[in-house]
Amino acid sequence: MPTYTVTINEQKRNIEADADTPLLWVLRDELQLVGTKFGCGIAQCGACTVHVNGSAIRSCSFPISAIGESKVTTIEGLSENGDHPVQQAWLEYDVAQCGYCQAGQIMSAAALLAQNANPDDAAITSAMSGNICRCGTYGRIKSAIKTAAKS
Amino acid sequence: MNSATQNLASKLKTSLGRRSFLKAGAAAGGGLMINFSWGVVPTDAGDAAAGMIPDQPFELNAYLLIASSGEITAMVPNPEFGQNLMTSMPMILAEELDADWKSITAKQANYDARAYERQFTGGSQSIRRAWQSLRMAGASARHMLIQAAAQQWQVPAGEIAAKNSTLTHAKSDKQSSYGAMAAAASQMPTPAEVNLKDKNSFKLIGKSRHNQEGQKIVTGQPLFGIDYQAEGMKIAMIEHPPAFGKTIESANLDEIKKMSGIVDAFIFESMKPDYQKNYFDTNAFPRLIAIVGDKTWQVMKAKKALKAQWKDLSSRTETMNAFGREVSVTIPGGLENTTDHGKKMDQALAGKLDTLREDGDVKSAFDSAETVIERTYRAPYLAHNTLEPMNFFAQITGDGVHVAGPLQAPVFIQDTLASRLGIVKDKIHIEFTRMGGGFGRRAYSHYLVEAAVIAKQVKAPVKLIYSREDDMTMGIYRPSYTVRIKAALDKDNKLVAYHVSGVGLAEHCVHENRFPAGAVDNYLAEGKAIDSNITIGAFRAPRSNFMASAEQSFLDELAEAAGEDPIDFRLALLERAKNNPVGDNNDYDPARYAGVLKLVREKSDWDAMPNTTHKGVAAYFCHNSYAAQVITVKRREGEPKVDKVYSALDCGIVVNKDSAINMVEGAVIDGIGNALFGEMTFTNGVPDKKNFDRYRLIRMNEMPNSIDVHFVDNSIDPTGLGEPPFPPVFPALANALYQAQGERLYQQPYFKPKKPS
Ligand code: FES
Ligand code: FES
Numbered sequence: 070m071p072t073y074t075v076t077i078n079e080q081k082r083n084i085e086a087d088a089d090t091p092l093l094w095v096l097r098d099e100l101q102l103v104g105t106k107f108g109c110g111i112a113q114c115g116a117c118t119v120h121v122n123g124s125a126i127r128s129c130s131f132p133i134s135a136i137g138e139s140k141v142t143t144i145e146g147l148s149e150n151g152d153h154p155v156q157q158a159w160l161e162y163d164v165a166q167c168g169y170c171q172a173g174q175i176m177s178a179a180a181l182l183a184q185n186a187n188p189d190d191a192a193i194t195s196a197m198s199g200n201i202c203r204c205g206t207y208g209r210i211k212s213a214i215k216t217a218a219k220s
Numbered sequence: 221m222n223s224a225t226q227n228l229a230s231k232l233k234t235s236l237g238r239r240s241f242l243k244a245g246a247a248a249g250g251g252l253m254i255n256f257s258w259g260v261v262p263t264d265a266g267d268a269a270a271g272m273i274p275d276q277p278f279e280l281n282a283y284l285l286i287a288s289s290g291e292i293t294a295m296v297p298n299p300e301f302g303q304n305l306m307t308s309m310p311m312i313l314a315e316e317l318d319a320d321w322k323s324i325t326a327k328q329a330n331y332d333a334r335a336y337e338r339q340f341t342g343g344s345q346s347i348r349r350a351w352q353s354l355r356m357a358g359a360s361a362r363h364m365l366i367q368a369a370a371q372q373w374q375v376p377a378g379e380i381a382a383k384n385s386t387l388t389h390a391k392s393d394k395q396s397s398y399g400a401m402a403a404a405a406s407q408m409p410t411p412a413e414v415n416l417k418d419k420n421s422f423k424l425i426g427k428s429r430h431n432q433e434g435q436k437i438v439t440g441q442p443l444f445g446i447d448y449q450a451e452g453m454k455i456a457m458i459e460h461p462p463a464f465g466k467t468i469e470s471a472n473l474d475e476i477k478k479m480s481g482i483v484d485a486f487i488f489e490s491m492k493p494d495y496q497k498n499y500f501d502t503n504a505f506p507r508l509i510a511i512v513g514d515k516t517w518q519v520m521k522a523k524k525a526l527k528a529q530w531k532d533l534s535s536r537t538e539t540m541n542a543f544g545r546e547v548s549v550t551i552p553g554g555l556e557n558t559t560d561h562g563k564k565m566d567q568a569l570a571g572k573l574d575t576l577r578e579d580g581d582v583k584s585a586f587d588s589a590e591t592v593i594e595r596t597y598r599a600p601y602l603a604h605n606t607l608e609p610m611n612f613f614a615q616i617t618g619d620g621v622h623v624a625g626p627l628q629a630p631v632f633i634q635d636t637l638a639s640r641l642g643i644v645k646d647k648i649h650i651e652f653t654r655m656g657g658g659f660g661r662r663a664y665s666h667y668l669v670e671a672a673v674i675a676k677q678v679k680a681p682v683k684l685i686y687s688r689e690d691d692m693t694m695g696i697y698r699p700s701y702t703v704r705i706k707a708a709l710d711k712d713n714k715l716v717a718y719h720v721s722g723v724g725l726a727e728h729c730v731h732e733n734r735f736p737a738g739a740v741d742n743y744l745a746e747g748k749a750i751d752s753n754i755t756i757g758a759f760r761a762p763r764s765n766f767m768a769s770a771e772q773s774f775l776d777e778l779a780e781a782a783g784e785d786p787i788d789f790r791l792a793l794l795e796r797a798k799n800n801p802v803g804d805n806n807d808y809d810p811a812r813y814a815g816v817l818k819l820v821r822e823k824s825d826w827d828a829m830p831n832t833t834h835k836g837v838a839a840y841f842c843h844n845s846y847a848a849q850v851i852t853v854k855r856r857e858g859e860p861k862v863d864k865v866y867s868a869l870d871c872g873i874v875v876n877k878d879s880a881i882n883m884v885e886g887a888v889i890d891g892i893g894n895a896l897f898g899e900m901t902f903t904n905g906v907p908d909k910k911n912f913d914r915y916r917l918i919r920m921n922e923m924p925n926s927i928d929v930h931f932v933d934n935s936i937d938p939t940g941l942g943e944p945p946f947p948p949v950f951p952a953l954a955n956a957l958y959q960a961q962g963e964r965l966y967q968q969p970y971f972k973p974k975k976p977s
Contacts, residue, residue: 070480087480087517094517098455103447104440106656108607109688110520113912116607144440151439159438163430163878166304166886168437169607169656175438198919201912203607203657205889207923209882 075136077102078146088134092126093117095133096143104144104172108201115200118173118180119143125180127199144172147179155179158217166204174200178214187218229418232356234411241353242360246406250288251399252364253406256357258282258297258350282329284313284357286365290323290385290399294354297329304879307432309350311875315424316358316417319398320385326432330651351937359414361405368404369396419873419935428878433654443654445625448613448683454483456512456674456684457519460505460694461530463905464754465555468507471528476511479525481518484678485511490669495639497540500632503666504695504755510674512682520687533753550751555905558700561725562598564750565702568723569596573746576732579802580742585717589708593781597705597770598967600899601725602698602759603907603915608656609691614671615681620647621672626655627665637669641676660758664696692915693907697900698759699724703770708742713782715793717742722767725752729763735813735841736771738806739797754902760890761943764842768947769895769954769968772838776955777964786837786955787821790814808841812870815932816848820868823930824850834860836955838948843940845871846932849888849952851924853960860960862892862924862953867945869929872936884929884945891949893918896971 070085077100084099091110096102096119105128108116112130119128120142147153155178165171174197181188181196188196193214202210234242247253258281285293294310306326314324362382369387370377373394381388385398436443461467468487476485491497491506509528513519534553539546586592612625620643627633630650638645655662671684686694701724708717718740722730728747737743759765779789791814798810817839821827829835829852839848850866865888874880897916901908909915954965 086515087521089521090515090517094515098515098517101449102440103442103449106444106607107446107609107685109912111688111911111913114607144438147439151435156438160430160434163428163434163882165431165434165437166882167607167655167657168433169444171437172440194921198921201607201917201919203605203659203890203917205886205893205918205923206882207889207920208885208927211920 071134073133073136075133075141076139077141078143079140084133086133088132090133091129092119092131092133092136092141093128096128102143102145106169106172108170108173113201114170114173115177116170116173118176118200120176120180123180123183125177144176147175153179154217154220155182155213157220158213161216162209162213164206164209164213166206170200170202170204174202174210178210178217182214182218188214230416231413232352232359232416233413234356234360242356242410244360244364244406244408244410246403247285247287250403251406252286252361252402254284254357254361256282256284256353256360258353282353282357284361286361286398286402286405288399288402290397292317292319292324292385292398293327294324295327295329304431304876304883307429308876308879309354310432311424311429312351312354313358315422316355317362318382318384319358321424321429323385328652330649355416356414359416360411363411363414364405364408365398365401367408368401369394371408372401372404425873425875426877429876431879444608444656445613445653446608446611446656446685448624448653450613450615450681453613453681453683454512454514454678455516455519456510456671456682457523457687458670458684458690459509459511459523459526459528460690462693463530463555464504464695464902465533465553465905466530467505467533468509469529469531471509471526473509476522476526479518479522481515482511482513482522483680485509485522486677488673488677490666490673491636491640495636497538498632498635499540499542500629500664501540501636501666502664502696502755502757504753506666508670510670510677512674512678516685523687551753552751553753556752556754556902557904558600558901561700561752561902562702565700565723565725568748568750569702569704569721573721573723573748576730576745576747577737577803577805578744579737579740580717582717582719582742582744585742586706586708586719589716590711591709591713591781592706593709593778594704594706595774595777595964596966597703597773599701599766599769600901600968601700601754601756602894602898603692603900603909604657604659604661604696604698604759605692605915605917606655606657606659606661609688610662610667610686611684612665612668612671613681613683614668614675616672616676616679617649619643620649621675622649622651623668623672624651625653625668625671626658626662627652627668628655628658628660628662629665632663633665633668636666637672640669641672659760660762661696664757688912689910692910695755696757697754698765699727699729699756701729701766703729703767705770705774707774707778709778709782713784715740715778719744720746720771722747723750725750725754726756727763729767731763731767731807733805733807734767735797735806735808736775736793738801738803738808738810739793741802743802753905760887761842761946764840764943764947765950768838768840769950772840772948772951773954773965776836776838776951776958787817787826790817790839812846812932813839813841816846816868816870819930819932820848820850820866823868823928824864824866826850834956834959836952836957836959838951838955840944840948842947843943845869845939845941845944847944847948849945849948851949851952851956853953853956855960860957862922865924865927867927867929868932869941869945870932870934871941871944872934872938874931875938880931880941881929883941885927887942887945888927888949889918889923891946892924892953893922895950895953895968896922897969899969
C-alpha cells in the first residue's frame with residue numbers, strides 16, 4: 070500500500086492508503102477528522118467539502134494520490150478556536166438544524182469569502198449551490214455569509 | 221376572553237394517589253437532585269387526564285440537578301435531529317426555575333426500556349409531552365430553594381424573590397445563589413403541589429435562545445452516529461437486492477474475502493423467519509450480504525466487486541403486530557413498475573372503496589346540484605434522503621449488546637433486536653447520537669439490528685454505514701397516492717356536497733374527520749389501500765403531506781368556480797363548521813383554523829396584492845397544530861420562480877422563537893423542493909434514482925427570495941411544529957403556479973424538465 074505525507078491543518082501527517090482512496094476517507098478513517106461528512110460520494114451534495122490550497126473541493130471525489138504538496142484544511146482546522154468569521158456568523162444566525170451539512174457549507178462559504186470578500190447574491194448562490202441542506206437552512210446560510218463578509 | 225388580560229397562573233400536583241411524579245433529594249457531591257417523570261404528569265386542568273396515567277408507581281426517568289457550584293444540568297430524554305430540543309427543553313425548566321440561562325446545560329439521556337416509554341422523536345410530540353413535566357420540575361426546585369432560604373434566614377417564604385439563579389430577601393438584605401442553597405434545599409420536603417407561573421409573565425419562553433450545540437456543530441465535533449469510534453472497530457456495509465420482489469441467492473463471497481482489507485463477507489438474515497414484525501419493522505430486504513473490513517474505502521471497493529445472483533420472491537402473507545392488534549399483510553410477488561401503479565390506482569378508484577364517513581345524502585345532493593366538479597390528484601413515492609445516510613454502531617457485550625447511532629424510536633426496535641440476538645431486553649443498551657436528519661425515516665431502524673448481527677458474526681465492534689445508493693434504494697418511501705375529489709355547488713355557489721376518495725400503495729391518505737368534514741351537509745370519505753412489495757413509511761407529516769395538496773388545490777378551484785376569493789371561500793366553510801358543525805367527530809378547531817388564514821391574509825397583505833402578482837394560499841391542520849401558507853411566484857426566463865412565502869402557524873405557545881422560525885423556514889423549503897422535484901419511480905422493481913445526480917433536491921438557487929414566519933399569539937400549551945407547516949406548502953405553491961402558468965396542477969412533482977427539442 071502506498072504511503073503519503075500530507076499537510077492537513079498545518080500538520081504533516083504520514084498515512085498509508087490505496088492510491089484511489091478519496092481524501093474524505095483518509096480524513097475520516099486514517100486521521101479521525103470526522104467533521105468532514107459523507108453524504109453522496111459522487112460530488113453532488115457538498116457535505117465533504119474541504120479546502121485544498123484554499124479552494125473548496127469535494128473530498129469524496131479527490132483521490133489521495135492527487136494530493137502532492139497541497140495543503141488541506143478541514144473544518145477542524147478552519148480556525149484555532151472555532152472563531153472564524155464564518156463560524157461566528159453561523160452561530161449568530163443559529164443556522165444549523167440537524168447540522169450534518171454545516172461543516173461542508175461553512176467550508177464552501179469560507180473559500181468563497183477568501184476569494185471574494187464582498188460577494189453579491191448571485192455570487193453566493195453560485196458558490197453555494199453545490200451544497201445541499203436537506204433541512205432547508207439556505208436562507209440563514211445566505212444571511213450568515215453576508216454578515217461574515219462584513220467582519 | 222382575551223388571554224393577555226387573564227391570569228394564567230395554575231397549580232400542579234406532583235402526585236396522584238400512589239403515583240408520584242417527582243422525588244427530590246441530595247445529589248452526590250452536594251446539591252439538589254430532582255428526579256421527575258417525563259411525559260406523564262397531571263395536567264393543570266386538574267385530574268382530568270388521570271385516567272390516562274397507569275395506576276402504579278413508575279420510574280422517574282428524567283432529572284434536574286442543581287450543583288453547589290450553581291451549575292444546572294437538565295437531562296433531555298429525546299433524540300435530537302434538528303428540532304433543537306436540547307435548547308428548548310431546558311428553556312422551559314429555566315423559566316419555571318427562574319434560573320440563569322447561562323448556567324444550564326442539557327444532556328442527552330440514553331435509552332432505558334423501562335423508563336422511557338415515550339422516548340420517541342416524531343409526530344411533533346416532543347415538546348407537547350414534556351411541557352408539563354419540565355414545568356413541574358422547575359417549579360418544584362424553585363419552591364424548595366425558597367423554602368430552604370426561608371428557614372435559614374428565618375423570614376417568611378412569601379417575601380423571598382427568586383431571579384436569575386439568586387434568592388433575595390430585600391427587607392433583611394439577604395442574598396444567596398441557587399448553588400449555595402442547593403444542599404439545604406435538598407433537605408426540604410417535596411411539595412405536594414406547586415404553583416406554575418402565569419403564562420403571560422413568561423420571561424424566557426417565547427424569546428430566542430441560541431442552539432446549545434451550535435459551537436460543536438460549526439467546529440465539526442463528532443456528534444453523529446457516522447462519527448462513532450471504538451477500539452478495534454470494523455467497518456461494515458451491506459448489499460441488498462437491486463429490485464423490490466427479489467432476494468439473494470448467492471454471491472462471489474470467496475473472491476470478496478480475498479480482497480485487500482476485507483475481514484469477512486457473508487449472507488445474513490436480520491430477522492428470524494418466524495418473527496412477527498411490529499409496525500416499525502418494515503423491511504423489504506431482511507436477507508442481505510455483509511462485507512466487513514478495516515477501512516471504509518476498501519469495503520466500498522469490495523462492494524463494487526460483488527457479483528450476486530438474485531431470485532424472485534413469490535407472493536406471501538405475513539401477520540404483523542400493529543400496536544397490539546394482529547393484522548395480516550399481503551406482500552405480492554413480482555417486479556412492479558410506476559406506470560402499472562398508476563393504472564392500479566385508477567382501477568381501484570373505479571371500484572368499491574371502504575366508506576370511512578358519510579354525512580347527509582351525498583347521492584341526491586349530487587343529482588340535484590347546479591355545478592359538479594371532479595378532479596384527480598396524483599403523488600409519487602418520495603425518498604427521505606436524510607443527509608446522513610443510515611448507520612449504526614454495535615458491539616456484543618457478554619450476554620448483551622451496546623448499540624449507538626441515530627434513531628427516532630428506540631421503543632420499536634428493542635423487541636426486534638432482542639428476538640434476533642436471543643437476548644433479554646434489559647441487556648440492550650442504546651446510546652443516542654445526534655441525527656443528521658430524520659423526517660420519519662429513522663423510526664424504522666432495521667439497520668441497528670443489521671449492525672448487531674454483523675458484529676456478532678465477526679466478533680468485533682462494527683460500524684455499519686449505508687452508501688447513499690443503499691439509503692435511497694432500500695425502501696420505506698412516502699407512499700404513492702391518488703386522490704379523487706368531487707364537489708357540488710348549489711345555485712348560490714354554496715358547497716353542498718363533497719366526496720373524497722383516496723387510494724394508495726400500500727396505504728391511502730384520507731383522514732375522514734378532517735376539514736372540510738363538518739362544514740358540508742353531504743359528505744362522503746372513502747379509501748382503500750393497494751398491496752405492493754415496495755415498502756413505505758412515515759414521512760414528515762404522514763398522509764397529510766399529500767392530502768393537503770389534493771384538498772387545498774381542489775378548494776382553490778372550487779373558490780374560482782364560485783367566483784370567490786380563496787381565503788373568503790375557506791373562511792365561510794370554517795364559519796359554518798364553527799357555528800353549526802355537521803357530525804360530531806370533527807377533529808379540528810374551526811376557529812384556530814380560521815385564525816391562521818386570517819393571520820396569513822394580514823401579514824401577506826393578500827387583499828392589497830396587485831392583480832399581476834401570482835399568488836396561492838393553503839391551510840392545513842395536522843399534529844395538533846394549524847398552518848397557513850401564502851406563496852407568490854414570479855416568472856424568470858420563462859420559468860416560474862418562488863418569490864415570497866408567508867407562513868402563519870398556531871402551535872400554541874412558542875418556546876424558542878428563533879428556532880421555531882428556523883424550523884418553519886426549513887419546512888417551507890423542504891415543501892417547495894419536494895413539490896417541484898421530489899419523485900421516486902420504479903422499473904421492474906428497480907428504483908430509478910440512486911443518488912443526488914438524478915434524485916433532485918432543492919438547492920440554494922431555488923429557494924424563495926423571502927420567508928416571513930408568524931405565530932398566532934395564544935396561551936395554549938405547545939403543540940407540534942416540525943410537521944404542520946410542511947403539508948400546506950405544496951398546494952399553496954400549486955395554486956400560485958396556476959396563476960402564473962394558467963394551468964392547474966394535478967400531478968406531483970410540479971416541475972417538468974423541458975424535453976430536449
Ligand atoms: S459526499 Fe462528497 S459531495 Fe457528497
Ligand atoms: S442542517 Fe440538516 S442537512 Fe443542513
